Amino acid sequence: MTRLTGGVGRLLRQDHIRLGVLSVVVGVAAAFAAILFREGIELFQSLFLGFRGEWVASFAAAQPWWRIMLAPAAGGVLIGLLIQYAMPGGSAKGVPDVIEASALRGGRIGVRGGLGSAVLCALSLGSGASVGREGPAVHLGATIASWLSRRIGLGRSSVRVLLGCGVASAVSASFNAPMAGAFFALEVVIGHYGLQAFAPIVVASVLGAIVSRMHFGDFPAFTVPGVVEVSVFEYPAFILLGLCSAAVAILFVRSVDWAEWATTRIAVPRFVRTGAAGLAIGLIALLVPEVLGVGYEATDLAIQAQYGFWMLVLLLVAKMAATAIALGGGFPGGVFSPALFLGAMLGGAFGIVAEMPFPQHAAGAGAYTLIGMASVAAGVLGAPISTVLMLFEMTGDYQVTIAAMVAVAVSSLVTRQALGHSFFTWQLAKRGLTIKGGHEVGILQEIKVRTLLRTDQETVGPDDDIVELRAHLLKAPQAELFVVEDRKLLGILTLADLGSAAFDLETKKGPTAREAMRADPPFLSAEDDLEAAVKLFAQIEEGLLPVVEDRRTKRLIGCLHERDAMRAYNKALIRLRAEEHGEKVAD
Known part of the structure; x- marks a missing residue:
């Protein structure tokens, strides 16, 4: 038994085996979380709108007008508070935060923020806000995965x-579409299709569909027409x-941006802003109840x-x-459902016009x-592959696909080309973040x-004369001296700073270190990262940078050679590529 337990333990310590097991756990847990999220939406919907179910427009027709108008406003006030x-x-x-966490924060997502966002989004949709539910479900699934990862120490x-x-x-x-789920994660969040990521994500996606089908039944997200003939013309x-x-x-992405700009210019408390946005949605819903939820x-x-x-x-x-009023006004929620809605209305209207000349030859x-x-x-989400796959999974029709x-x-x-971003990266860009090369x-x-620092630097005092400076320069790496006083960095000094005095060995006259040095030089602190170091080396001419304990005291503790920084940079990229493809890298 001990031998068997030890063998299982060694097996689970292998990265690909451990990821395979964890993908099953996360796939099932995230699917159940998505189901609970949908149930939460219906719970809030019954409280605010007085009914349950996805056919909101039909049920809303049976409700008093004041309830339809005031429910989003009440939800907005509560959400704002x-x-x-x-x-x-x-x-x-939401999804932008998942992308940021994946690219820039090592996959770290706060549990409190993740669970709180799920409750707020369920409240938002349940009160009738015109937002999507798939984005919040994505963030909730990612929150579960992040929590489990930290607990295990991956x-x-x-x-x-x-x-x-x-x-x-x-x-x-959410969509009963495992292929679309897998490729959305790879395309939008992970950013590559390496085998190390592909296999576990496919497993989790399939399990998500299985759990969803067990609860809701094996039905597509939408009722689609039968196979149609598509003419080459x-x-x-x-x-x-x-x-x-x-x-x-x-126009959709811009309209959300415009609405957000307009609402934030009004100096009112947040709950007033979200409440006013909800009231505007309610007024629209009195005329067009289809916009709810x-x-x-x-x-x-359609x-x-x-x-x-x-x-x-x-x-x-x-x-x-x-949707622009809801998202711009501060209602939390996604954009997947609204994008599908807008596309359906556009495609339906376009199809009516397109089939007029030759109705017998049109696809319908x-x-x-x-x-x-x-x-x-695809345009809104920046996910062309996953949206095409989702369509194929819904229709099973090659010609339409x-x-x-x-x-x-x-x-x-x-x-x-027009925006330079998807909706998600647009949101990140407004925060001053870019995920290009983010991983x-x-x-x-x-x-x-x-x-990475070394301690082979040569230091001189501010009052050292030219003779002492020459002697130190002969031993200095990169022919660069650090001028310090009581271990505090004052400046740097090179042969070029000494000028001709550095080579005139016959004279003992010349500037002191204080006179020749460059004061307030560029430097790194011990807690700076390699990214900051690489950027700083790209901006200066020297191949050596002083490293201080902290920026306040400027206490010199060593130096960083550019070649060491570049070597570490190269090794990090090699390791990243190897991990993406499930390969081992020798240290």
């Missing part, structure tokens, strides 16, 4: 993989639909071609306005609706200058 007084950092979290690369497992399971459970129309989808995606009822009806052209246009405009408004959903969502690939490619390209940056930030 909770965010202001109970949430860490004074804000709810390394940075393994934490990121487990984070992707939580994300994949949450998306898969329609592909120019699909390209045009891709361009229109890009325009809607760009995730809007899946209207999306489903796929079934139940709306006329002008109704589709009205729903498109109303939903965009309601329902097919255009599905293609519009994929192409708008290939047509969607064309529209998605056009939409993604135009949106990225590499995260690795560099973990390596501290203290671990």
